[in-house]
Amino acid sequence: MSKKSSGGPDTSGQTPNSSWANRLMQTGTSSHETKTNGSLGGIDSPSVCTAVSGNFHPGVCVEMLRGLRGDHGCMTKARMFFTSGAPVQPHAEYESCGVRAQVMFCPIPDVLRDLLNLKCLSSPEEAQKFFLPAGNDPSDSIGIEFSEDGYFPDTDGWKYVLPDGVATRIRFRRRNDDDIVAEWSMAVRDIDIPEEYNLEAAASRLADAFELDQRELRFTDDANLAFQSYSAYFNILVAQARQDEDIGQAAQLGCCPWKLGMLSASLALWDIAWQQSEAPVADQTQPVLVTVNVVSRAFGLLEILESIVATMSGHSGTTAFTSVAAAAEATRKRKQSDEDHLSAQLQQSSPDRSWDPQAQHSGILDTELLRRLLMKAEKDSDTGPYIVKSRAIYNVARQKDKLAKPLAVSDFRSLARAVPTTLGSYDESKDCLILAFPKDNNDEFDIALLDHAKISSSALQAFWQNNCDKRKGKKRATKKPKRQDVPYIPVEQQLDDMTKAELRHQKWCVSFADLVQWSEKKLITYLISIGILWKFVRCPHCKTGKVCTLFSHSSRGWVQRCKGWKCRKFILPHSQHPFFTCAWGQAHIPLRQQVQVLFCNAARLGSGQVHILTGLGAKAVQSLSQRWRQALVRFVEQQQDSKPFGNLQRWVECEVDEVTLRGKRCGNRVAWHQYLGLLERGNRRSLVLVKMKIRTTSVKRTGSGKGSTGPAGPISKEEWKRIGSRYLKNRKILLHSDGARAYRYVKIPGVVTDAVKHKKPRPVYAALWKHRLPRDQAKAHSGSLKQSETDVMWVQKGTQLIDNVWRQLKLVGLPKSTKADEATIESRVREFQFHHWNAEVDKFKAASSVVAAHYSTMFC
Ligand SMILES: [Zn+2]
Structure with a gap:
């Protein structure tokens, strides 16, 4: 048959093919449906052909038909196809079809005698009293005489009717050991089949008639005319059923002409098998003729079969035959029998006539269903009305949380037709529900919407707007966003x-x-x-004494004084200040001028400009600026270690790069100060500059390029691993880097590294890139992840922001001298970092954070 037949026999004792055949016959569907159609249907098929119907279990079936196994009653319906008559009990004696009834006598055990209430069989005397009518010869005058072959009263015994209405015969038999046993007669069913009913002979007759391939079955002219009449009858019934809007029944009757043809052919074959065929069949070259008589019988058989189907499915009264059969059933059946119950159940399921608003097939109230469908509404055009297309049900059925079964298109149509006109109307031509959604607030529409879909119009509209873009097929097609759609800095990071x-x-x-x-x-x-x-509450000298309010001292100016009895020190406003100095004598600088220097430093003026503006000596300016920068070094280093990267909620895009600054030349060697920069895109306050090991390279003394130095070299894996782990470990960071090996090959937990390519042939600087990032940052480096565990993120590669930081650092942050020592470079870098953090705010005011950090450690 196909691939499926190669499976071999399975454990259930059926071959795959027989199970396939049974399924086809019982349900009418098969995975090989195309081939079935090809052999039975199609344009070229004659109206009469053969088909086998039934179930292939011949061993069991034959035994049941013969009564060897099982109760005859339960097989009656099945046997209706073959014969008709009252059920016959397996032990009942009968004669028919030329078969002589045979019986066997079986002993009645004592226990059965009691159970079947045959107490009279306790002894032959009791039995004789029971079976012989009273008033005859007195019992004592007649002795118990066994016949010569040892039976009482004789070989045939007494006739007795069992509780199930089956007649049996009862006798006593004397056994060889003089014991007497009661026996009853049973029918022998395992009889020899008469020669004319030999199944093998019938089968070979049938096979002989179809010895040649493709022998045709054909109606005789009379049979054809009769067939047309019968077909017309069925067509009339179809029209009636249609008028009753009972589509299912109409469909069933509609295929009756086809069934009649099949049954006629089957009956014709049956006749050939049992030598009852009216038409000659011997000539193999001629078609087998199906006579009018056969068609009439087939019609009768079909009526019976259809009536059975109609009765079982609750469609009684469709045909005349059915009503007669139903009446006969009603008189015969017990009340409250299983069959009554079944039939009552079948009656309850009303025909599929109209849509029942309260209980859909799905079992869900229509308000729920309609609401779900309305949520699938879309706009026909920009100005057009909202419509729900029939394909919306596929989306609804996909929401399996509550639906008992998937919806069919017919459900949508019945639902759409049942919608009141205030809500909308069903358009048959387009197969969609057009909503009468009002432009302005309309109470009538709102009420109808609440009644039928339990949703307010505003909620519905909000839902549409939120989901409109997602559903638009056109937009879905363009999955790759355009370059400008993906900002370099993610919107949520843009500070x-x-x-x-x-x-x-x-x-x-x-x-x-x-x-x-x-x-x-x-x-x-x-x-x-x-x-x-700083606003002093306690004395900065003794740390314990309280201070009095500010007052003007004759020589010291504005001061406070410690109230502690041992201390009593005067406290200047800038006492122990991080940038301001309280020195007396030659080095004394008035506070006002110190503040002016701070202001100029905040505005990033050069030392020369500060000298001119404030009128202070260049040395004084330099020492004040130095104090300012030293304070910044402490402050910035402490701050950058305390602010963690990322937020652990979502992936945060960061950039990393290192910069190399030339230091002092010492003999033949040049020092290189390297800093590693880390930056959260869009957040300048996140800039972290980590000082790395100082490297030195030797200056080239001879040859071309004299005086130049070799490169300092890229960051090592060990160094990056140490720094990266310190600042980024498990922080859910998507890190953009240049292509340095250290970044690419060191795996830091919770960090995904994304590298740009500067090298030829195809450098990638700011490529649009799709990342599939795990939701759980712990899985950042676990290879294959399910789609449900990941989020898609579109990013622009590159380290533009941190590169720009380096440019600014070199432009404005560093002294132009190449002789800068380590301390100068460090203080300049930290000053630059502070300015970068506070670039957008009042930098003079921002200095207060440095002061606060300084004093808070002092008073802790
Ligand atoms: Zn004090």
């Missing part, structure tokens, strides 16, 4: 505003003019209020 970083867009809390003209008191109180000067 920076480039325009604010420019000084001309900023407004600081004070101006240089304020610092010049304000009175001493105002200057001090204002600086305390913004945090540049």
Whole structure:
């Protein structure tokens, strides 16, 4: 048959083929349906042909038919195909079809005698009393006489009717040991089949008639005319069923003409097998003729079969035959029998006439279903109405959370037709539901919507708008976003505003003019209020004594004083300050001028400019700036170690790169100061600069390129592993880097590294890239992950931001001298870092954070 037949016999005792055949016959469907259709249907098929119907279990079937096994009653319906009559009990004696009834006598065990209430058989005397009518000869006058062959009363015994209505015969037999046993007669069923009913002979007759391939079966002219009449009868019934809107019944009757042809052919073959054929069949070259008589019998048989189907499916009263049969059934059946129950159940399922709003086939209330369908509505065009297409049911059926079974298109149509006109109307031509969605608020529509779909119009509209883009097929097709759709900095990471970083867009809390003209008191109180000067609560010298309020001292200016009885020290406003100095004598610098220097440093003026502006000596300016930078080194290093990267909720895009700064030349060797920069895209405050080992290379003394030095070389894997783990480990970071080997090959937990390619032939700088990142950062380096465990992220590769940081560092951050020592470079780098963090804010005010960090450690 096909591939499936190669399976071999299975353990159930059936070959795959027989199971396939049985399924086809019982259900009418098969995985080989195409081939079945090809052999039975099609244009060229004659109206009469053969088909086998039934179930292939001949061994069991024959035994049941013969009554060797099972109760005859339960097989009656099955046997209706072959014969008709009252059920025959297996032990009942019968004669028919030329078969002589045979019986055997079996002993009745004592236990059965009691159970069947045959107490009279306890002894031959009792039995004689029971079976012989009263009033005859007195019992004592007749002795118990056994016949010569040892039976009482004789070989045939007494006739007795068992509780099931079957007649049997009862006798006593004297056994060889003089014991007497009661016996009853049973029918012998294992009889020899008469020669004319030999199945093998019948089969060979049938085979002989179809010895040649493709022998044709054909109606005689009369039979053909009769067939047309019968067909017309069925067609009339179809029309009636259609008028009753009972589509299922109409469909069943519609194929009756086909069935009639099949049955006629089967009966004709049956006749050939049993030598009852009216038409001659011997000539193999002639077609086998199906006579009118056969067609009439087939019609009768079909009526019976259809009636059985109709009765079982609850469609009684469709044909005249059915009503007669139903009436006969009703009188015969017991009340409350299983069959009654079954038939009542079948009656309850009403024909598929109209859509029942309360209980859909799915078992879900229509409000739920309609709401789900309405959520699938889409706009026909930009201005057109909202419509629900019939294909929406596929989407609805896919939401399996509540649906008992998938919906059919017919469900959609019945539902759409049942929608009230205030809500919308069903368009048959387009097979869709057109909503009458009002432009303005409409109470009538809202009420109908709530009644039928339990959703408000505003909620529905919101749902459409939220899901509109997702559903649009066109938009779904363009999966790859355009370049401008993927910002270099992810939207949710965008904290920076480039325009604010420019000084001309900023407004600081004070101006240089304020610092010049304000009175001493105002200057001090204002600086305390913004945090540049610390508001002392306790004495910075003894750390315990409380301080009094600010007062003007004759020689010291504005001071506070410790109340501690052992200390009693005066406290200047900038006492123990991180940037300001309290030195007396020659080195004394008034506070006002120190603040002005701080202001200039915050505005990133060069030392020469500060000298000119403030009128202070260049040395004084330099030492003050030095204090400022040293404070920044402490502050920045402490700050960058305390701020973690990422947020652990989603993947955060970061950039990494290293910069090399030339240091002092010492003899033949040049020092190289390398910093590694880490930056969260879009957040300038996240910039971390990590100082790496100082490398030295030798200067080339001879040959071409004299005086040049070799490169410092890229970051090593060990160094990157140490730094990367320190700042990024398990922080859910998507790290953009250049193609350095260290970044590419060191795997840091919770960090996915993305590299650009600078090298030829195909450098990739800012390529649009699709990342499939695991939701759980712990799986960042576990190879294959299920789709459900990952999120797609489109990114632009590259390290533009950190590259720009290096450019600025080299442009404005560093002294132009190539002789800078390590301390200078470090302080300049940290100053630059501080300015970068606070580029968008008031940098003078930002210095207060340095002051706060300084004093809070002092008083802890
Ligand atoms: Zn003190």
